[in-house]
Amino acid sequence: xxxxxxxxxxxxxxxxxxxxxxxxxxxxxxxxxxxxxxxxxxxxxxxxxxxxxxxxxxxxxxxxxxxxxxxxxxxxxxxxxxxxxxxxxxxxxxxxxxxxxxxxxxxxxxxxxxxxxxxxxxxxxxxxxxxxxxxxxxxxxxxxxxxxxxxxxxxxxxxxxxxxxxxxxxxxxxxxxxxxxxxxxxxxxxxxxxxxxxxxxxxxxxxxxxxxxxxxxxxxxxxxxxxxxxxxxxxxxxxxxxxxxxxxxxxxxxxxxxxxxxxxxxxxxxxxxxxxxxxxxxxxxxxxxxxxxxxxxxxxxxxxxxxxxxxxxxxxxxxxxxxxxxxxxxxxxxxxxxxxxxxxxxxxxxxxxxxxx
Ligand SMILES: NC(=O)c1ccc[n+]([C@@H]2O[C@H](COP(=O)([O-])OP(=O)(O)OC[C@H]3O[C@@H](n4cnc5c(N)ncnc54)[C@H](OP(=O)(O)O)[C@@H]3O)[C@@H](O)[C@H]2O)c1
Numbered sequence: 001x002x003x004x005x006x007x008x009x010x011x012x013x014x015x016x017x018x019x020x021x022x023x024x025x026x027x028x029x030x031x032x033x034x035x036x037x038x039x040x041x042x043x044x045x046x047x048x049x050x051x052x053x054x055x056x057x058x059x060x061x062x063x064x065x066x067x068x069x070x071x072x073x074x075x076x077x078x079x080x081x082x083x084x085x086x087x088x089x090x091x092x093x094x095x096x097x098x099x100x101x102x103x104x105x106x107x108x109x110x111x112x113x114x115x116x117x118x119x120x121x122x123x124x125x126x127x128x129x130x131x132x133x134x135x136x137x138x139x140x141x142x143x144x145x146x147x148x149x150x151x152x153x154x155x156x157x158x159x160x161x162x163x164x165x166x167x168x169x170x171x172x173x174x175x176x177x178x179x180x181x182x183x184x185x186x187x188x189x190x191x192x193x194x195x196x197x198x199x200x201x202x203x204x205x206x207x208x209x210x211x212x213x214x215x216x217x218x219x220x221x222x223x224x225x226x227x228x229x230x231x232x233x234x235x236x237x238x239x240x241x242x243x244x245x246x247x248x249x250x251x252x253x254x255x256x257x258x259x260x261x262x263x264x265x266x267x268x269x270x271x272x273x274x275x276x277x278x279x280x281x282x283x284x285x286x287x288x289x290x291x292x293x294x295x296x297x298x299x300x301x302x303x304x305x306x307x308x309x310x311x312x313x314x315x316x317x318x319x320x321x322x323x324x325x326x327x328x329x330x331x332x333x334x335x336x337x338x339x340x341x342x343x344x345x346x347x348x349x350x351x352x353x354x355x356x357x
Pocket of ligand 1: 298
């Protein structure tokens with residue numbers, strides 16, 4: 001009888017109502033919250049396709065971890081996936097790859113994490129835009145006690161992408177000068193922090209005074225406003241007209257031409273973000289033997305992933321990873337978060353969803 005009444009009663013956690021399930025027999029049973037809120041789409045389209053729904057809590061199978069999610073990182077890529085530009089094509093689809101929370105249960109064979117651990121994850125198994133998500137240990141990391149869940153949810157795609165762009169693609173060497181073109185956003189802040197930690201000279205750009213101050217605070221040696229006329233010439237002059245060694249470019253459709261001018265001898269520009277077309281003269285790469293290369297976190301190999309993961313864990317341990325959270329949204333404000341991440345101007349760090357509200 002007690003069992004039946006518990007099943008029917010329901011409980012309130014963090015102000016939300018959950019259907020409460022008890023699995024197995026009393027005394028030896030495992031308690032489960034059976035349903036959770038998740039943001040899903042049933043077809044590709046605009047922000048109106050984002051639905052907050054009650055769905056069953058996923059289960060951790062062998063080799064997997066179930067995480068109680070407290071914060072979710074919103075990435076521009078989530079909006080491209082929502083629109084159907086790339087990514088998974090099966091419905092219903094729970095969006096999101098980056099989350100932070102506490103381990104709820106581990107499947108057979110998991111030794112790196114245990115129930116109660118504070119963790120973050122990057123990479124989707126069941127989707128991160130939910131109160132619970134299933135992740136695999138190779139896509140997870142432990143979260144320092146002094147880091148908030150919102151900061152933990154901001155590590156994933158931005159830090160992994162910045163690492164891949166700097167070290168796998170550009171092969172940046174210590175003491176080289178790195179221009180982070182768009183340094184006030186999630187990837188840009190990650191790039192500035194890790195480039196400084198690894199001994200590079202870092203130049204960052206932002207579009208507002210507040211953004212410039214933020215980038216300086218992350219350790220950039222010099223900052224310039226990418227909305228100000230003549231800023232490209234000022235950057236070049238700051239290098240003694242030698243040019244920069246590496247550019248991480250957040251908006252290639254606007255800047256690629258001037259980037260080719262800004263690069264020094266054998267300089268490399270890595271295209272991280274691009275939202276359209278641009279006309280360039282390929283001959284500009286010849287005299288200085290410069291290179292234009294793309295980066296895609298999604299095309300990382302398992303071997304590369306492990307190298308990036310260990311690089312990020314080392315930086316985490318030495319306190320060089322310090323994500324900046326610009327704004328937290330409730331789960332049912334997800335449409336606004338998707339609007340803002342694409343239409344932002346005067347960026348000031350990362351946008352996250354708070355699943356407890
Ligand atoms: N290739 C990959 O695997 C990968 C992975 C992650 C992200 N991305 C892409 O990389 C881009 C950045 O991602 P994010 O998460 O950092 O986005 P975000 O947080 O929204 O940041 C956008 C950045 O772009 C800057 N920006 C705006 N106008 C600019 C201009 N004219 N020149 C240079 N920078 C400009 C913004 O600065 P202000 O607002 O201060 O002007 C801000 O710093 C997005 O396009 C995203 O889709 C690609």
